[in-house]
Amino acid sequence: MARKVGIYTRISRDDEGDALGVARQQQDCERLADLRSWQVVKVYEDNDVSAFKRNVVRDEFELMLKDLRAGLIDGVVAYDLDRLARQPRDLERLIEIFDERPRSEFATVTNDVNLGTPDGRTMARIMVAFANKASHDASRRTKRKHLELAQQGKDSGGPAPYGWRKDDRTKVDPEAARAIREAQQEILAGVRIGTIRTRWQEQGLGNPRAGTKRMAHHHVEHILTNPRLVGYRTYHGEILTDSNGEPVKGVWEPLNTVAEWEAVCAAIAERKQERQGKSLARKYLLSGIARCGLCKTKIRGQVNARWKPDSKAAKFTYQCSVVNGGCGKVGRTGEPVDRLIAELVLEEQREKAAARGVPVEQQWPREAELEAIQADIGQLLQAERSKQITVSTLLQLLPAKERERDELKLERARFYKDQKQAAAQEAAGALSLAEFFDLPIERQQEIVLHSLSAVIIHPAGRGRRIFDPSLVDPVWR
Structure with missing residues (x-):
């Protein structure tokens, strides 16, 4: 009787979402299984999934281990060992199963490694260790490249964020921009993010790469509060600043003014703080009123x-x-x-x-004061770089200025939030x-x-x- 095996395919990045890479791996693995007279009963596919990042769970890899341990399949065929494991701990989990079921089969298209023998396991451990080091080296080079791009205000590649055109991520997508602005106005008017998420899901908005998946609450919140909306460049989730302490501006068209963006961010943060742990969902107008x-x-x-x-x-x-x-x-x-x-x-x-009468939109009265504080911070940083003051002096003067700047920014955000909420109420x-x-x-x-x-x-x-x-x-x- 032919041995029943599973094919495991994986690729770390599939920006286009067409799954061509894993399809090629599957074809080559099927040919190898035919040569060995094995029967392929299931294909486990982890497309666009990293095997190096520790916080990533590979659902199909976990299912394959479970099926192999339970005896539902008699072995595994992969294109290469590094498709299966780039972390030694993942390889050891696989080896443990082969210890329990020594008659299990294992084969890769590019190498002849037998996990059923001590020599094969030693070779596999060496190969995974080298693959892990290669991933570390690539990650270090990639991070350095992305930091350089961020400091220049450039994008790091990948799919265009929602709100910008797919063919030119520096240009605003009018339809997506309209949806974002309408949702932001709803946030200022008291509408829950969950309500916006449901409507976007029904209309196919907000997540062009996962049209069939249920959108997460935090995904919609990120779209509506993304610093990119005002042209700010972020790095690892934080707004990147230049040598003068000013936000780095991106090379793309902004979608919001700073006042609009700060008002939305403040409204969401205030709602979280005031109603933490409480459900905001209502079905009837006067419930609770x-x-x-x-x-x-x-x-x-x-x-x-x-x-x-x-x-x-x-x-x-x-x-x-x-x-x-x-x-x-x-x-x-x-x-x-x-x-x-x-x-x-x-x-x-x-x-x-x-x-x-018609409400008049006012400018925050302390804008000049904030600009002066930001200029002071820039001058202090420049003075330290030119050796006019020491680092010790800089660190004595800078924290107070930064606290004052942050307090003024928070006051500005609240001012514009209140103003725009009042305008929404006027309507x-x-x-x-x-x-x-x-x-x-x-x-x-x-x-x-x-x-x-x-x-x-x-x-x-x-x-x-x-x-x-x-x-x-x-x-x-």
């Missing part, structure tokens, strides 16, 4: 038990719940309450907007009722909470009754 008219406990929306949730006729109610510490005696059909509150809030905000006065209910639920709640601190729902008595607006009491700010 409405309160019982009898016991004043917060009321939340829920689907009426008499209706099927998937029915077109399904209704929801705002119900005081004993489970949440309430009296359980007040409940009201939700839709007319939502409509009433939305009409009142929009009308109130239209009146306020008309009284205020609510121009919404129609239909446009209001088309907004994400978080945005609807932000508009309501800008005008109201609570909505008191009073009991209506027993039996069916016509909706009475007087029993819904908005508490204005």
